[in-house]
Amino acid sequence: MLLSFALLMFGVVAAVTAPRLLARADWPEREPIVALWVWQCVVASVLLSFALAMTFSASAAWQRVRGQVFAPAPSAVVEAYALVDHTPWSAALAVLLACGGLWTGAMLTLVVRRARARRRRRRAELLVRAPLLPGEEPEAGPLALLEGDRPGAWWLPGPTPRLVITTAALRRLKGRQLDAVLAHEEGHARARHDWLLHCAAALAEGFPRVPVFAAFRDEMHRLVELAADDAASKRHGRLTTALALVGLNEDRGVFGPCPTPGAELPLRVNRLLANRPRLTPGRRLRLTATAALVPAVPLLVALAPGLSALR
Structure with missing residues (x-):
């Protein structure tokens, strides 16, 4: 039972401290890909801590679960964990955490189903606005041209991702601004940002009172756009990418004195134009390695009694 509480405490501490530390740091905007990795490691460590706490609580409460979990382990290892049969607190904690896991899976399924329904609806609308020519196959290419008076370009995720661009945007x-837009959307498709956003949305909607999951969702939406901006700017330049963002969105009121909900666009444009230097390769490597070690901590905590018994 003490081991379960230790794992829970680590998960809570990671959930509370990591978002605050990342909010104070100034490097995530300079290295959005590294920041995406760090956030994923933090959330993975929280979820792993709760999953391991559930496993050990269930093992302490029920002999059948303990037999499955510790089946290949020597008796000395089982004794090292000091598991007690029919502990009421262990059973209650195991059931509570199991319900949380099932709820997370249900929310992820719901978010994915909503996204697929929204994608089908948008593809159907696209066929209405841009009907197929005789002999043309549905989704014949990765690019769809749509007649429109308002500049726009967006990515339709799916098994065959497509970029939809309006004639007004063309x-x-x-010059190369159109290529920058294509590279931006290709960055989203190549990194499968849609799945990352689905997972973040499922956790935030399933546990709306848990600040770390809400922060994870908000940061994922921001960082995936910055990462896609960087993918475009590496190929076509920061100025070209910034001008492409301005050209697509200047009619939407996002650059005025009273910006609309898309007010993050000026920040993205200013970031591209500022051209702040990237972190050194050594620091990027240290941040990546440190983040990878965070999910390893609950594993080490969980394995420590067993490893000590094997000495």
Whole structure:
């Protein structure tokens, strides 16, 4: 039981401290890909801590579970964990954490089903606005051209991701700006940002009172856009990418004195134009390695009694 509480405490501490530390840091905007990795490791460590706490609580409460979990382990290892049969607190904690796990899975399923329904609806609308020509196959290419008076370009995720771009955007974007938009959307598709956003949304909707999951969802939405901006700027330059963002969105009121909900766009444009230097390779490596060690901590805590018994 003490081991379960230790794992729970680590999960709570990680959930409370990590978002605060990341909010104070100034490097995530300079290295959004590293920041995405750090956030995923933090959330993975929290979920892993709760899952291990559930496993040990269930093992302490029920002999059948303990027999399955510790089946290949020597008797000395089982004794090292000091598991007690029919502990009421262990059973209650195991059931509570199991319900949390089932609820998370249910929310993820719901979010994915909503996303698929939304994607089917948008593809159906696309067929209505841009009907197929005789002999043309559905989704024949990765690019769909849509007649429209308002500049726009967006990515439709799925088994065959497609970039939809309006004729107004073609008229508005100059030179390599269209290539920058294509590279931005290709960055989303290549990194499968849709699945990352689904997982973040499922955790935030399933546990709305848990701040770490809400922060995870918000940061994922922001960081995936910054990462896609960087993917485009590496190929076509920061100025070209910034001008492409301005060209697509200047009619939407996001750059005025009273910006609309898309007010993060000016920040993205200013970031591209500022061209702040990246972190050194050594620091990027240290941040990546440190983040990878965070999920290893609950594993080490869980394995420590067994490893000590094997000495």
